[in-house]
Amino acid sequence: MNTIITIGREFGSGGRELGRRLAEELKIAYYDSEIVSEISKRTQLSENYVKQILEKQPVPLMPITIGHSFYHVPHPLLESNRAIYNEQTKLINELSEKSDCVLVGRCADYIVRDKHPFRIFVYADMESKLRRCREKGDEAEGLSDKELIRKIKNIDKDRAQYYEFFTGRDWHDKLNYDLCINTTNTVIKDIVPILARMFRA
C-alpha cells in the first residue's frame, strides 16, 4: 500500500510549506493547487470558482419548508458545488492510489481513511502565525495586527466548518490525527529533515 501523508493545518502555521518540503525530502508526490486545476478541467468551471468553493464553508442542500411539507428544491449553484465536492473526493482517491504522496488540507485524511494515511496536524500560537503571515506578505498586506488576527481566526473557522460538514468530525480534535506538530518558534526548513527520518525504513 502507498505511503499517504495528509496534512491538516492552521492558517499561518506553515503547514503547507511543511507538506511541500516533506514531499521533496521523501521524493514523493505533493498535491495542492494541482487538485484545483484538475477539478476545474473536469467540471469545466473556472479555477477561481472551484478554489472559492473548496475554501469556503459549504452550503448544505437545505430542504425548504412549505406549510408542513418538505421539498428538496434543486438549485443549479448548489448542484455545481456538489459536483465540485464529488470530483475532489474522486480525484484525491485516484491520486492516493497512483503513488506515495503528501496531500494538504481538503479533508484528505477523511477521504482516504480506508487506505491508512498518516495524518499530521500542524498548529502554532497566534504570535507565531502572525509573524509567518507577515513574512509571506500578500495576505497580510495593509492589515493591522488586529485585522490580521481576525482574518486568521476566520479562515480557521471556515476550515473547521468545512471539515465538520464533510466528515462529521471536529477539526480541532487530536484524535483525528496521528501526530500534531507545534511549529511555534520553529523554522519549517529545519524541522522537515528531522520529521522525514520517521518515514524512512
Next chain:
Amino acid sequence: MNTIITIGREFGSGGRELGRRLAEELKIAYYDSEIVSEISKRTQLSENYVKQILEKQPVPLMPITIGHSFYHVPHPLLESNRAIYNEQTKLINELSEKSDCVLVGRCADYIVRDKHPFRIFVYADMESKLRRCREKGDEAEGLSDKELIRKIKNIDKDRAQYYEFFTGRDWHDKLNYDLCINTTNTVIKDIVPILARMFRA
C-alpha cells in the same frame, strides 16, 4: 544544554511505556518512581503518602471566611503537601541539569520550561485505552468496562486539575506541547525506534 524530553500522557495511552522505552533507545536517564522515593527521603514522609499527594488534585490554601474578614489558617497537612510540591520542583530541576533525560508527568514540561524541553503529549481513543488497561491487569481487575472508563476519565480529570493548579495552563491544549502522539492502534515498542530517530543528530 541537556536534551530534556517531557511526557504528558492520558491514562492508558501507553505514555509511560513510551517514555521509558524512548530513554532506553536514546540511552539517557529516565525518571519516574525514583522521584517519589527521593522526595520521600528528603521530606521524611512515607513513599505512599508522597505518591498519593502527587497524584491527586491539590488542595489550595483556601482562606476561611469569618464574617467579612479573610484569614489564612496554616494547617499542618497542607503545609506538608506544599513541602512535597516544592521538593518535587527542586528535584526535577536538579535532575534535568545533571544529564539528558526523559521526565514523565509531574508538570515537568512547565517546571523545566526555561531549559527548552521537548514536550510530548501521548493520547489515544477510549477503546484503545481500555484495551491497554486490561492488558496491564492490576488496575482494571474486577472492573466492568463502564467502571474502568469512569476510572480512566477520573484519573485524567485529576491530572488536568493538577496541571492547571500548578501551571495555570490547560492540560488538553495542544499549544503546551511540541508534539502530540496518537497511540490508538499502535504498539508502543514499534513506534519508539521511529520516534527516537528524531532525536539523533
